[in-house]
Amino acid sequence: MLKIKALKAGVENNLILKGINLEVKVGEVHAIMGPNGSGKSTLSSVIAGKEEYQVEEGSISFEGKDLLELAPEERAHKGVFLSFQYPIEIPGISVSNFIKTALNEKRKAIGLDPMPAKDLLKFMKEKMNLLEIKKGYLSRNMNEGFSGGEKKRNEIFQMAMLEPKLSILDETDSGLDIDALRIVANGVNKLKSEENATIVITHYQRLLDYIIPDFVHVLYNGRIIKSGGKELAHKLEEKGYDWITKQTDKE
Amino acid sequence: MSLVNNIKSYSETLELSSDKKKLLNSFLSKGFPTTKDEDWEYTSLKKIISKDFSIEKNGGEVSENKLNKYSLGFENKIVFVDGKLISFASINSVNISTFSDFKNSKSDSISNLNSSLATSGFTITVDKNSIIENPIEILFFNTTENNFIQYRNTISVGENSEARFIERIQNINCTSSLVNHFTQINCNHNSKVEYNKIQNNTSESRLIDTMEINQNKDSVCCVNTLIFGGSFTRNNLNFEQNGPNCESNMNGVSILTDSQLADNHTFVDHKSSHCRSNEMYKGVYLDNSKGVFNGKIMVRPDSQKIDAFQANNNLLISETATIDSKPQLEIYADDVKCSHGCTIGQLDKDALFYMRSRGIAIEEAKAVLTYAFASEAIENISIPEVKKVAKKLLAQKLNVDLDFSL
Numbered sequence: 001m002l003k004i005k006a007l008k009a010g011v012e013n014n015l016i017l018k019g020i021n022l023e024v025k026v027g028e029v030h031a032i033m034g035p036n037g038s039g040k041s042t043l044s045s046v047i048a049g050k051e052e053y054q055v056e057e058g059s060i061s062f063e064g065k066d067l068l069e070l071a072p073e074e075r076a077h078k079g080v081f082l083s084f085q086y087p088i089e090i091p092g093i094s095v096s097n098f099i100k101t102a103l104n105e106k107r108k109a110i111g112l113d114p115m116p117a118k119d120l121l122k123f124m125k126e127k128m129n130l131l132e133i134k135k136g137y138l139s140r141n142m143n144e145g146f147s148g149g150e151k152k153r154n155e156i157f158q159m160a161m162l163e164p165k166l167s168i169l170d171e172t173d174s175g176l177d178i179d180a181l182r183i184v185a186n187g188v189n190k191l192k193s194e195e196n197a198t199i200v201i202t203h204y205q206r207l208l209d210y211i212i213p214d215f216v217h218v219l220y221n222g223r224i225i226k227s228g229g230k231e232l233a234h235k236l237e238e239k240g241y242d243w244i245t246k247q248t249d250k251e
Numbered sequence: 252m253s254l255v256n257n258i259k260s261y262s263e264t265l266e267l268s269s270d271k272k273k274l275l276n277s278f279l280s281k282g283f284p285t286t287k288d289e290d291w292e293y294t295s296l297k298k299i300i301s302k303d304f305s306i307e308k309n310g311g312e313v314s315e316n317k318l319n320k321y322s323l324g325f326e327n328k329i330v331f332v333d334g335k336l337i338s339f340a341s342i343n344s345v346n347i348s349t350f351s352d353f354k355n356s357k358s359d360s361i362s363n364l365n366s367s368l369a370t371s372g373f374t375i376t377v378d379k380n381s382i383i384e385n386p387i388e389i390l391f392f393n394t395t396e397n398n399f400i401q402y403r404n405t406i407s408v409g410e411n412s413e414a415r416f417i418e419r420i421q422n423i424n425c426t427s428s429l430v431n432h433f434t435q436i437n438c439n440h441n442s443k444v445e446y447n448k449i450q451n452n453t454s455e456s457r458l459i460d461t462m463e464i465n466q467n468k469d470s471v472c473c474v475n476t477l478i479f480g481g482s483f484t485r486n487n488l489n490f491e492q493n494g495p496n497c498e499s500n501m502n503g504v505s506i507l508t509d510s511q512l513a514d515n516h517t518f519v520d521h522k523s524s525h526c527r528s529n530e531m532y533k534g535v536y537l538d539n540s541k542g543v544f545n546g547k548i549m550v551r552p553d554s555q556k557i558d559a560f561q562a563n564n565n566l567l568i569s570e571t572a573t574i575d576s577k578p579q580l581e582i583y584a585d586d587v588k589c590s591h592g593c594t595i596g597q598l599d600k601d602a603l604f605y606m607r608s609r610g611i612a613i614e615e616a617k618a619v620l621t622y623a624f625a626s627e628a629i630e631n632i633s634i635p636e637v638k639k640v641a642k643k644l645l646a647q648k649l650n651v652d653l654d655f656s657l
Contacts, residue, residue, distance in 0.1 A: 048608045076610035088605040092623030092630075097653045101619060102609040109610065158609060 001026050001197050002047075002166055007058035009046045015056065016042045018222035024166065024197050031200045031208055031233060034219035035241045040201045041085055043219070044170045048082040049075050062166065076102075077109040079165030079196075083155040083172050090142035095154065096124070098142045099161050106162065127160040131187045148175025156187045167191075168199045173207035185210030205237035220245050254300040254399065254429075255282060258364070261306040267367065271353060275367035281360040290359075293543045293575040294485060294514040299457055304399035304429050307368060309333030311394025313423055318390070321421045323636045327387040329375065334400055336373060344381035345414075348374050350405065357489070361459055365433040369403040379409030379439070386415040386447075386634050391432075393456075396425040402432040410440040410467075417447045417637055420458060427455040435463045438470035440494070445473045447637050451480035451644055454509070461487040468494025468523070475632050476515065478505040479644045484513040492554075495525045502628045503532035504641070506648045507540030507572075514543035521550045521557045521587075530561040533628040535621055535649075536572035546591070547579040554584050561591040566598065566624055568617075598624075618649045 002024040009017045016039045024030050034040050046053050047060060049072035060067040062078060070078070090098065104114040115123070124138070131153055143151050152172050159167050169188065173181055188211055192198060200211055208216075208230065216232040217224045220241070225248045226232065236243070262275055283300050284291040313332050322328060329347065330337045339347050350373070353366035377383060391402055408414050422428050438444050450458065458481055464472055478484050490499040505513040519528040534542045544563045565574045578591045598620045606616035622645055629641045646653050 050604055050608075071613070072604060072607035073610050073612045073616075076608055082608050084605065084608075088599075088602045090602055090605070090620070090623055092626040093619060093653070098606075098609075098619075101615065101651075101653070102606075102611050105612055105615060106610040109612075162610065 001063060003059075003061045005059045007046070007060060008056040009042065009053055009058075010056065011042075011053050016222055017046065019058070020222070020224060022217065022224065024199060026165075026197055027194045028215065029192070029198045029200065029211065029213045031202060031213035031216045032219050033202055033205075033216060033233065033236060035245065036203070038219045039222045040219055041170055044082055044168045044199075044201055047075075047168060048072060048080065073105070074109075076162070076164075077106050081159050081162055081164030081167045083152070083159060083167065083169045085171040085174065087143050087151040087155055089144045089146075091144045093142045094139050095142055096138040099124070099158060102158065103161055124161065127157060130160060130190055131157050132183050133157060149177060149180035152176055152184055153180065156184050160187065160191055165196050166199070167196065168201065170201045171203065172200070173202055173204065181207065182210065205233045208233045218244055220248055254302065254304055255279070257304060257306055257399075258368070262368070271367045274353070274363045277358070278360045278364040278367060284360060290516060290545070294512065299429060299483060302429075304397055305395070306399045307334070307370065307401070308395045308398050309335055309400075311392070311424060313337070313392045313394065317423050318392075321392075321419055322388055322390060323417060323640060325386050325388045325417070325636070327383075327385050328390065329387065330390045330392070331402070332392045333394055333398070334370060334402060336371075342383065342387065344378040344412075345383060345387065346376045346378075348376070350374050353403070357461075357463065361431060362433055362461055365401045365403060365431050365461070369401040369433075372403040372405065374405040374407060377406075377408045377412045377414045379412055381409065381412045383412070383414040386417055386636075389416055389418045391418075391420040391430075393420070393422045393428045393430065394424045397427045398425070399429040400431070402430060404433075405435045405437070406444075407437040408439060408442040408444050410442060412439070413443040415445040415447070415634060417449065417634065419449045420452055420456075422453045422456050426453050428452075429457045430459070432458065432460045433463075434461070436465070436472065438464065438466045438472045440467045441469040442467075443471045445475070445633055447475045447632060447634065448477065448486075449637070449640065450476065450478045450484055453480065454482055456481045457483040459485045462489065464488075464490045464499070466490065466492050466494070466497040466499065469496045470494075471498040471500070473500035473502070473631070475637070476501070476503040477629070477641050477644070478503070478507070478513045479648055481513075482511055484511075485516070486514070487516045487518075489518045489520070490528065491520045492523050492526045492528075495523050497523065497526040499526075499528040500631070501530045501532070502631050504625050504628045504645070505532075505534040505536075505542055506625060506645060507535070507542060508537045508648065510539045510541075512541045512543075514545075516543075516545045516547075518547045519549070519559065521548070521554045521559065524554050525556045526554065527557070528559045528561075531628050531631075532563045533625050534563070534565040534574060535568060535625050536565065536574055537568045539569070539571045541572070542574040544574070544576045544593075545579065546577070548581070548589060548591070550582040550584050550587050550589065552583040555586040557584065557587040557589070559587070559589045563593045564624070565595045566621060567595060568621065615651070618651045619653070622646060622649050622651050622653060
């Protein structure tokens with residue numbers, strides 16, 4: 001589904017990703033872990049198409065198509081979704097209107113008519129139940145005055161509504177208390193299928209107790225320095241990042 | 252013929268009282284303001300006054316259908332057609348009467364012209380100790396093509412009373428017009444007044460609107476100005492706080508396209524202590540449109556404990572659109588809190604990326620963010636029907652569809 005080859009990217013002449021190789025297949029869950037400043041968020045921004053980041057070398061293909069040639073909205077239409085580490089507040093737009101606009105824009109791009117309001121309402125309610133979201137929240141302005149947990153839950157709600165093929169969860173666990181973490185992780189697990197894939201980007205192993213990864217990659221200084229199964233995450237939790245980063249620094 | 256010549260020959264056919272004559276002569280000696288006048292520095296009347304308008308013609312009619320089209324549907328309606336009072340719903344504790352005493356406190360030439368040419372003025376009086384629950388709609392219809400007309404009203408809200416108004420000036424059966432509108436509002440002790448102006452007239456309409464608001468102690472007055480239509484709009488909004496503990500609020504939204512011009516001049520005169528003023532004007536300028544904002548706040552020497560806030564935020568959507576924004580603070584008292592901010596900018600990049608990452612195409616994302624930017628100034632309107640129509644007009648002008656709610 002997603003193939004990243006020898007990807008070098010950065011911002012304003014500052015190279016952050018120094019040769020990333022990663023392949024994600026349908027049905028898989030990958031976790032990308034790493035200390036602060038290792039390039040985790042840069043990787044997710046580059047996949048989603050944030051314009052400040054320049055790709056110097058390498059390629060990203062998604063279902064065989066060159067992703068780097070596409071505008072951010074076109075990537076979304078193809079099925080790429082990024083759950084933001086810091087979701088943006090948009091005063092003046094309600095959650096329901098935001099999601100309606102996003103959903104119908106995607107439908108338009110793939111040649112479908114806008115979803116009738118009645119169907120949309122039913123669909124929203126279904127996903128709201130899944131994420132234990134209360135009704136009043138939909139008429140609130142997008143992320144405005146939301147707590148950290150509400151913002152993250154809103155990200156996963158959008159993910160549920162947009163039904164992406166590839167979801168990238170960028171530090172979705174940060175700012176969540178244990179109950180919110182459980183609800184969010186539960187939602188992600190329920191949305192998981194044989195037709196989609198998930199990349200979980202996290203600093204801590206905690207989230208991976210709830211969302212069990214098939215693969216764990218350690219990102220450090222712009223490179224994936226170690227890959228393994230879910231047990232790698234436990235080892236990292238136990239021994240800390242120093243355990244592998246020191247070795248890399250020596251080399 | 253220029254407008255001034257037309258005014259001259261028209262006035263010769265009238266039998267003016269000596270007061271009116273004085274006002275007319277005062278106008279004629281000064282003429283229309285030019286860009287050399289400080290208050291008109293950025294807004295030129297040249298093109299308008301070189302046009303051949305007829306003056307004060309009336310006699311048109313408005314069908315029930317058209318009336319309903321431009322009304323928000325409130326029962327409390329006061330309807331004027333070409334300056335004539337056509338209907339007035341009977342409202343408990345509200346009276347309407349005519350007056351012919353056309354003094355105006357400001358002696359600018361536009362107001363003098365209004366005072367000298369207006370044939371009848373109306374006073375809407377709200378009795379004291381009365382709360383008028385339902386908003387009162389004031390509708391002005393122009394039906395005569397290419398007509399220059401003066402509208403003149405006074406609204407007086409009695410002590411301890413509350414009233415809310417919605418004003419709309421609309422061309423019907425005609426496209427081109429020039430209106431000189433003068434409204435005085437007297438807010439008596441402890442009264443609460445909200446006045447909403449929906450300015451969405453035809454693309455060939457021009458409006459010079461002046462409001463003089465006199466507030467007595469403990470009164471609250473809010474004026475919301477919503478500019479969507481019209482080729483030329485100049486709003487002079489002047490508050491005078493004549494007693495302690497007054498509050499003056501202003502919200503404004505201008506969404507301009509094509510070659511529209513909208514100029515908002517506001518003036519808050521803090522003449523008394525322990526008063527507040529709050530001002531938020533938002534402007535969105537597309538195509539070749541032009542915006543002007545001038546916000547003057549005066550704090551007189553003995554007016555202590557004043558809390559004044561002013562914000563003027565603008566979005567320039569096209570490269571050929573312009574905005575001239577000028578805050579003017581004159582503070583002569585020392586124990587006051589005054590703040591103002593003026594921004595001219597583009598849309599937030601991070602928000603734009605956020606929306607695009609959700610599949611919203613860039614043009615749609617820009618339109619939605621613009622909508623969000625402007626709608627902030629609409630949120631403070633207390634009448635849901637006005638809020639709704641304002642948001643609808645806003646969405647229409649930006650071509651976005653955001654009326655989905657649960």
